Amino acid sequence: LAKTTQPISMDSYEGQEVNITCSHNNIATNDYITWYQQFPSQGPRFIIQGYKTKVTNEVASLFIPADRKSSTLSLPRVSLSDTAVYYCLVEGGGTSYGKLTFGQGTILTVHP
Amino acid sequence: GAVVSQHPSRVICKSGTSVKIECRSLDFQATTMFWYRQFPKQSLMLMATSNEGSKATYEQGVEKDKFLINHASLTLSTLTVTSAHPEDSSFYICSAIPGTNTEAFFGQGTRLTVV
Numbered sequence: 395l396a397k398t399t400q401p402i403s404m405d406s407y408e409g410q411e412v413n414i415t416c417s418h419n420n421i422a423t424n425d426y427i428t429w430y431q432q433f434p435s436q437g438p439r440f441i442i443q444g445y446k447t448k449v450t451n452e453v454a455s456l457f458i459p460a461d462r463k464s465s466t467l468s469l470p471r472v473s474l475s476d477t478a479v480y481y482c483l484v485e486g487g488g489t490s491y492g493k494l495t496f497g498q499g500t501i502l503t504v505h506p
Numbered sequence: 507g508a509v510v511s512q513h514p515s516r517v518i519c520k521s522g523t524s525v526k527i528e529c530r531s532l533d534f535q536a537t538t539m540f541w542y543r544q545f546p547k548q549s550l551m552l553m554a555t556s557n558e559g560s561k562a563t564y565e566q567g568v569e570k571d572k573f574l575i576n577h578a579s580l581t582l583s584t585l586t587v588t589s590a591h592p593e594d595s596s597f598y599i600c601s602a603i604p605g606t607n608t609e610a611f612f613g614q615g616t617r618l619t620v621v
Contacts, residue, residue: 428609437599437612438550440507481549492540492603492610496550 398482403501412469414500416482419463425484427458427465432479432499441480442467469502477504508534508604512613519590519620526586527616529556529600535580536602540610541573544597556583556600590620 399417406412418427426445430438442449444456444465455468469476479499485491509532519525529539537558542550554575555563562575572594574586583602587594597617601610 437615440609443609493555498549
């Protein structure tokens with residue numbers, strides 16, 4: 395399974411856009427990039443998933459360059475409730491799908 | 507989205523006793539579920555893959571005789587921590603995927619404290 399590298403922590407303020415970049419240099423051809431959010435004492439929650447280029451949903455955007463060796467999660471106009479740990483994962487298809495390897499994640503703190 | 511529920515959310519037990527944690531997929535069937543453990547200020551670590559109707563697959567370093575997994579139905583997997591010790595105190599989380607190549611849905615986690 396590909397290893398991911400993210401900043402350990404980030405700070406932001408309410409209303410700002412936050413971009414968290416993840417490196418995954420050894421990503422395989424059939425790997426997808428997935429981001430999860432985790433609040434203290436809760437299970438992770440899916441945010442977004444992509445394979446290449448750009449994916450957008452109601453809560454975030456995911457930018458993936460052509461070489462797919464990195465990805466950037468973009469959170470528009472964060473609020474205090476976005477303070478959480480954000481995990482970037484790469485996972486392949488087939489029988490190993492759902493078997494996730496979590497890195498250390500990025501602790502995002504949003505300040506008033 | 508799909509819902510995965512764990513029970514109990516918190517449990518305190520005495521050292522040497524066993525504790526059972528349930529993981530249920532409420533609105534979908536899951537032939538495979540996953541169990542993770544998370545120590546304070548650390549990331550999630552996969553412990554085992556629970557397979558309906560067959561033996562669980564454990565990750566390296568996880569004692570299968572200590573962490574008993576039973577996946578007796580398509581909506582229920584249980585993790586039993588046997589002869590628990592204080593070092594087993596942790597946050598245990600399960601997950602399941604509703605279908606092929608869909609995102610994983612996690613339970614709310616179970617905080618186990620062994621005293």
